[in-house]
Amino acid sequence: MVDWLTLWDKVNSGPEMEEKRFDLKIYKIANELKKNYGIVFDVSNGFKIEKSMMRDIYDAGFNLFLEIGSYCTSNKKIIKISEEDIKEDLKKVKEKVRAGQGKESIIIGGNKPNDRSNVIIVGGPCACPISEEIFVTVMSTYANEPKVNALIPGKLQKIKGKDITMRTPLEMFATREEAKLTRKATELSNRPGMPIIGIESVSSEAANFSYGNDGLRNTDIHEIDPINELKISFETLKRILFCQKNNLSTTTMMCPVLGGVAGGPEETAIVTVAEALQSVCIVGGDMFTFAVNNIHTGSGTDSKSLWVDLAALLALKNALPMVVSTLIWTASGPCTETVILEIASKTILDIACGADAIMSAGCTKGRLLDCYTGMEATICAEIAHSVHKNKLSLDDAAEISLELNRGYEEKILRGELPVPKSFSECYSLDGKPKKEYLDIWNSFKSKLKDMGVCLV
């Protein structure tokens, strides 16, 4: 665990630097490391990375974090961790995280590229917008799926008809409400012990307020959101302190931007590894969750983003016993074949690479209100478990993932996406998916079977 006072000293004693200069330095160093280690993005032969490159990507990420550290946006200072301290912290990295209560308690962790027997599925809209009128109903469709082990709530847009404004008391009310309503969904589904992962907010006050009597419990996993890339703020520090002092299990949540400050796929993979080390050494996260976001598509399922997943997951999972999860952020939305292709492509690849958990799904790039359903979690869960059950090798999984990706890549790049259906168009009043969505899914299952993936 990170000693908070030591961290606070480091935050205040580091050298000052303009944020823009820090950003340019990340790219400069990551780019040099990419060249020095010979890390190359190449999908012409499929989603493949040689074992030596997995080690190189990890070492590059380590060296990036060692050289550049983290940046505190609140006081514009660099936080550097010595090599000795990084290695010492890595020796203590958590291999497993417990969450939930009673028959719903789970252990996350232990997966590797050649052992995916402990797949954890986190279902939910992943902080995408949900109306208060249907919030519980939507969350219930995820909780009702037996293969979903935990929930990640959506975000309320209004409370009792009032717009939620950031950094106001109403936002605090809203985060608690999100936790409370999600818990209600678990109770309605007869799974009151189900763990919840959350609650996202840039305000530490609001995020912290989600914990309490009718909110998140100490058996849930509390989200800490640093800033990309390799940055924290005083808000992050307040959140770290709160979670530490209340002995809460946490996940660091990062969304590395491919094409942004990190640069191209190779640099983004290196930066993702560095951010995993930031999670251990600075944030003190029990888990590290990442969702690559391509700056051009706004989603994380194009081939370059998937390659970053492959590279970062294999690098981390081969080097450390840390708990790593990914989050699916699709361009398309419910009740379309495209959304199933996106979920399938990413799920097969990430689970084959050893991801301990996968969160499904933030659809429509998080843009549309109420366009998120339990079906996206069902789809992810069935496919995720099939990777282990079908004993898919990494190479086979990578090949299938790439083939699925070809079914939607151009559509995403050209922005030619099918019109998604909203929750109420996909689900009937009794909380069951409608025939149209089930038909699309069943038809897809047959295609997957032809590709060698039998869903059990």
Place this chain on the structure above:
Amino acid sequence: MQEIVESLRNSVIIGDREETKKLVEKALKSGMSAKEILDALTSGMNEIGRRFEDGEIFLPEVMLAADAMYAGLEILEPELLKGGETSKLGKVVIGTVEGDIHDIGKNIVKIMLQGAGFEVYDLGKDVPCEDFVNKAKEVKADIIGVSALMSTTTPGQKRVAEIAKEEGLKVEIMVGGACTTPEWAQNIGAHYAANATEAVKLAKSLVDRR
């Protein structure tokens, strides 16, 4: 002269500040007009914009190119004013809305707008809604650009539009960001830009019709 134009364009493209400054001075001494030099710099930024949108380069290269262009503009600006010209197509106040700390997209839009010849006042991130309007009043802006990347911060875009209307400010509102849609923009009486290239085109069309 063509050689200098090409060199200027390339020095921006490769992000070489010092070379750009030297070339601007050389170009002025050679008798090129400030406008011709500006066009050469702008053409470099336009090429950068194209390469970025096509995924050939990434944000850091855009930032370095912009730095090079700003360095050249610093030397050029007095010459442009002497000639009664301005490099400015219009004034834009831009920022990421209150409660939102994401600014990558906003920074790209800012750079491309400046490259296209707009005078841009960047308020940064997590900007209170009234600050957009206050700054727009202060500088007599043509456009306010409001970026929001989270579903919970897009209401801030609506609030900026409302405040501008309440204060009777004649300004165009342009919105963008991961959670913004054309429908949302229309609902709040704003204009939508999907990316930096579109933002520049939109900004130009908005000032043209004012």
